[in-house]
Amino acid sequence: MTFTAPVLEYALLAPMLAIFGGAIIGVLVEAFLPGRLRAPAQLFVSVMAIITSLLLLFRIKGQSSTTPAMASLSFDxxxxxxxxxxxxxxxxxxxxxxxQDNFTAAAATVPGSTEEREAHQxxxxxxxxxxxxxxxVGGMMLFPVATDLITLFVALEVLSLPLYLMAGLARYRRLASQEAALKYFLLGAFSSAFFLFGAAFLYGYSSSLTFAGIQQAVLGNAGNDVFLLIGLAFISVGLLFKIGAFPFHAWSPDVYQGSPTAITAFMAAATKVAAFGAILxxxxxxxxxxxxxxxxxxxxIAIATMLFGSxxxxxxxxxxxxxxxxxxAHAGFLLSGVYALSKSGLDASIFYLFAYGVATVGGFAIVTLIRDSSGEVTDLNRWSGLGKRSPIVASTFAFFxxxxxxxxxxxxxxxxFSxxxxxxxxxxLAILIAGVLSSAIAAFFYIRVIVLMFFKDPVEDGTSVVIPSALTTITITISALITLILGVFPAPLVDFIASTASFLR
Amino acid sequence: MNPYNYLYLAGLLFTIGAIGVVVRRNAIVIFMCVELMLNAANLAFVTFSRINGTLDGQVTAFFTMVVAACEVVVGLAIIVAIYRSRRSASVDDASLLKR
Structure with missing residues (x-):
């Protein structure tokens, strides 16, 4: 038996390698730098890794290959x-x-213990x-380009495992945060077991692990259809869990609420893009x-998800x-793009994912600003009259x-619309009617929050809007700008997506 | 022996694991049930590898073992942290986030 070395196209893998390289440098920084220097060094490494990765990615814009890493990935x-x-x-x-005000000083300490106080001091x-x-981020970038079931599973875990941990790092209300981490972990592991079992049956059906092999088997109607159905159902459970679609959504409210808000923002926006990429x-x-x-x-599922969420x-x-x-609810809207199974459905989903992701980061960034002495204030009743006290923050939130x-x-x-x-x-027609109906329901509760912020009297209970740090201001400003520009002047991005988006088969 | 019997066994193990996750209350036991489900998937992979006559399924089983080991590391860290804060690993006690 001869062993042939795999052929790797490094240029196409470079964006992901830059991110993973940055992560490894981050681990080394954690090990060797003194405490005081770590935060700025880590921020520098992370930002540089992401920017390098973006540059490398734009360098290979327009290229496509089904074999950047044998048949495991497909870049298109x-x-x-x-x-x-x-x-x-x-x-x-x-x-x-x-x-860093969002995160606990020492995650390993028991909440309320002397060690925790010392770490804070x-x-x-x-x-x-x-x-x-x-x-x-590396796992998320791998997830939508993976084209075999092993790579898909490994990417799923690489993106999930760090998120489970990060969910438990909140500075205030640490018990709730740990509880969010536990729920996210147990339900996430449960769903990845379903995913893997489905993958086994798809392999049994097509005797191939690659998407192309499965496609051939479906086209040729070669295998046992029972295996296909079991595989399809179980693998969908795993993927629908990640996006929080209706029967598999139970984790998301608890995890969103308990996690540090910065992590919620990242998880809510980026995981959706990655998981929908893989689903599509x-x-x-x-x-x-x-x-x-x-x-x-x-x-x-799409109709139930949007109606239930709203x-x-x-x-x-x-x-x-x-x-x-x-x-x-948004996951339900996005599933109608998967249902469409057409080029316009793909274009629309990609635009929606990007627009929604950016607005989500911006929205949660605002939530981090509304605080009292014991951390963030997330109770909506205490947000009333916010527009009178800090009109800029309140109007930006209203805009999101x-x-x-x-x-x-x-x-x-x-x-x-698209x-x-x-x-x-x-x-x-059903999905259209359900979509418009649940958009109307959703508009009701969004506008209720806006009314609460602008037309109710403020309550005096120590809730205040902190002055955002420079970095948070950057996040909010850029998110708001992108949301506005895409709303007023969407044509360049829409055209770009329409001319670029396609799957290599 | 008919290899399809192993598929029935895998299905049975998977079901036992899934029922365990739903009915048990201790986080560690729930986690063990998840591991049982992963092993059921592994058994299915190896069986299909035998039925189809390709080695891919056996390779996947190795990947699954490594990933499951990583999951154990992360999972036990979270469960131990919870246990130290609450002196209990029951998932029913962790209900701050329900309203």
């Missing part, structure tokens, strides 16, 4: 767009994460979040010809929980809420 227009979106969102989030910082973030690729490439097996189920969000009194349910609601002149409108028209073109 859609992969380029997913990776670029993830990097932009990561760059915006890393500035937010750099504001010594002003220790949890600088481990930077390499953890970079590892997660596997359904558009491998299962496109088995559409009768999955489209009827997917349309039900309806339950109305009852929420906590801003992070409300945004979590709204993200469930309008973008989530899909009001014209924000990026959300273009995204919703994704629903793509779903309608592909023949589902």
């Amino acid at each position: 227009g859609a992969g380029f767009l997913f990776q670029a979106s993830i990097l932009v969102i990561a760059l915006l989030s890393i500035f937010l994460i750099a504001d 010594a002003q220790s910082q949890t600088t481990e979040v930077f390499p953890l973030t970079l590892f997660a 690729r596997i359904f558009y490439v491998s299962f496109a010809n088995a559409e009768w097996q999955w489209r009827p189920a997917l349309v039900l 309806l339950v969000a109305i009852a929420q009194r906590d801003v992070k929980r409300m945004l979590a349910y709204s993200s469930i 809420l309008l973008a989530f609601a899909g009001i014209p002149l924000t990026s959300g409108f273009i995204g919703k 994704i629903f028209s793509a779903a309608y073109e592909s023949g589902s």
Whole structure:
């Protein structure tokens, strides 16, 4: 038996290698630099890694190959767009994460113990979040370009494991944060077991681990259809869990609420892009010809997800929980892009993912600013009258809420319009009606928050808006600008996506 | 022996694991049940490898073991942290976030 060395196209892998390299340098920084220098050094390493990766990515714009790392990856227009979106969102989030007031001084200490107080007094910082973030970003970049089941599974875990840990690092309300980490971990591991079991049956069906091999088996109708159905169902459970679609959404409100808000922002935005990238690729490439097996189920899940998310969000009194349910509703809207199974559906999904991701980071960045003496204030009742005390912060938050609601002149409108028209073109009136209906319901609770902030009297209970640090200001400003520009002047990006987005088969 | 019997066994193990995750209350036991599910998937991979006559499934089983080991590291760290704060590893006690 001869062993042939794999052929790697390093230019196409370079963006991911830059991120993983940055993460490893981050671990070394953690080990060898004295405490006081670590935070600035880590921020520098992370920002440089992300920017280098973006530059390397734009250098290979327009190239495509099905064999950058044998048949395990496939780099194409859609992969380029997913990776670029993830990097932009990561760059915006890393500035937010750099504001160390969000994180506990020492994660290993028991909340309320003497050790914790000493760590606070010594002003220790949890600088481990930077390499953890970079590892997660690397996994996220790998996830939507993976084209075999092993790589897909490994990427899923590489992106998830750091997020489980980061969910437990909040500075205030640490018990709730640890609880969020536990729930995220247990349910995440549960869903990846489903994913793996599904992968086993897809392998059994097609006797191949690659997407192309599965596609061939579906086309040739070669294997046992029972295996295909089991595999398809189980692997979908794993993927739908990651995006928080309706029957698999139970983790997301708790995790969004308990995690440090900077991490919630990163996780909510970037994980969605990565997971939808993988879902779009596997359904558009491998299962496109088995559409009768999955489209009827997917349309039900999409409709249930959007209606459930919007309806339950109305009852929420906590801003992070409300945004979590709204993200469930958005997952439903995005699933209608997967359902569309057309070029316009793909374009619309990519635009929507980018626009939604950026607005989400901005929205959660604002949440980090509203504080009292014991940390962030997320109770919506205490947000009343915010517009009178700090009009700029309140209006920016209102602007992001309008973008989530899909009001014209924000990026959300273009995204919703194009994704629903793509779903309608592909023949589902039901998904269009459910989408418009749940957008209307969602608009109600977004606008209720705006009314609360601007037309109610302020309560005097020590809630204040802190002056944002320079880095947080950058995040908020850039997110708001991108959201505005994409709303007023979307044509360049829409055209760019339309000319670039495609999957290599 | 008919290799399909191993698929039934894998399905059975997976079901036992999934039921365990749903009904048990101790975080460690839930985690062990997840591991059982991963091993069921591994058994299915190896069986299909035998049925299909390709080695890919066996390679996947190795990857799964490594990934499962990484999951143990992260998972036990989280569970130990929770246990030290609350003196309990029951998932029913952790309910601050429910409203």
